[in-house]
Amino acid sequence: MSVVREGGCACGAVRYRLASEPMFTHCCHCLNCQRQTGSAFVINLLIEADRVELLAGAPEPVDVPRDDGSTQRIFRCPTCQVAVYSNYGYAKVLFVRGGTLDDPSSIEPDVHIYTRSKLPWIALPDSAPAFEGYYDSKKLWPEASLERLEAVRAAATSGA
Ligand SMILES: [Zn+2]
Ligand SMILES: [Zn+2]
Numbered sequence: 367m368s369v370v371r372e373g374g375c376a377c378g379a380v381r382y383r384l385a386s387e388p389m390f391t392h393c394c395h396c397l398n399c400q401r402q403t404g405s406a407f408v409i410n411l412l413i414e415a416d417r418v419e420l421l422a423g424a425p426e427p428v429d430v431p432r433d434d435g436s437t438q439r440i441f442r443c444p445t446c447q448v449a450v451y452s453n454y455g456y457a458k459v460l461f462v463r464g465g466t467l468d469d470p471s472s473i474e475p476d477v478h479i480y481t482r483s484k485l486p487w488i489a490l491p492d493s494a495p496a497f498e499g500y501y502d503s504k505k506l507w508p509e510a511s512l513e514r515l516e517a518v519r520a521a522a523t524s525g526a
Contacts (some may be wrong), residue, residue, distance in 0.1 A: 372421070373450070373467040375443035376462045380423035380450055384462065385517050388413040389511035390503070391464070393475035393494075395484035398432045402440065402449070406485045409464030409475060410452075414518055418451065418460050477506060 374381040388411035399408040421474065425441035432438055440452040450461040464473050478484075478496035491495050495506065 369472060371467055373420075373462070373474060375445060375446050375448035375450055375466065376424070377424075377446035377448075377475060378422075379445045380425050380448075381445040382462075383418055383419045383421055384411070384448065385417040386413070388462070388473075389459075389514050390507050391473055391476045392461070393478045394480055395478065395488075396480035397483050398438070399480075400483070400485075402430065406488055407476070408526075409470070409473065410461035411464055411473060413462060414460050414514065415453075415460045418462060425476055459515070470486040477501060489510055 369387070371384040371386075372382065374438075380513065390412045392410045393407050394410060394411065395407045402408065407485065411492045423443060426444045427439045427441055429437040430440050431486060438452055438454055439457075440449045442449050449463055451458055452458045464470055467473065475494050477494055478490050479500055480498070481490065481496050482498040484490070494500070503515075507515070
């Protein structure tokens with residue numbers, strides 16, 4: 367039985383509900399995420415785009431440059447400009463920003479990534495694995511989540 371999670375921007379114009387648990391949750395300590403958030407890290411809930419139900423508003427995409435020359439599409443409330451989710455060039459999977467949940471404490475990261483640029487005063491918990499860079503999702507994700515990701519990819523290639 368999964369928890370119903372809702373969240374939104376600061377002004378309330380954008381509201382969303384997650385139709386299920388995320389596939390996996392990242393805590394990313396990379397420099398791009400630090401710059402984008404103006405903070406120490408970002409918490410990203412990886413979930414199928416069609417499981418993010420918009421209850422109000424229409425987040426607007428902004429393409430933001432990253433250090434590797436690629437861009438990341440960040441969706442912001444058109445009014446208050448708070449970023450609610452993003453994607454990395456693959457529109458079918460959204461990275462919902464954990465801090466925009468009504469109850470951010472309801473989620474814990476499944477993994478800490480890019481810890482090589484982690485701010486030195488942050489102590490990581492023992493409860494989740496940590497990697498200096500990225501990681502192998504096949505080794506870390508639960509089987510059910512890997513199947514969900516596979517289903518998203520299969521739908522994309524069949525044009526659905
Ligand atoms: Zn807003
Ligand atoms: Zn990052």
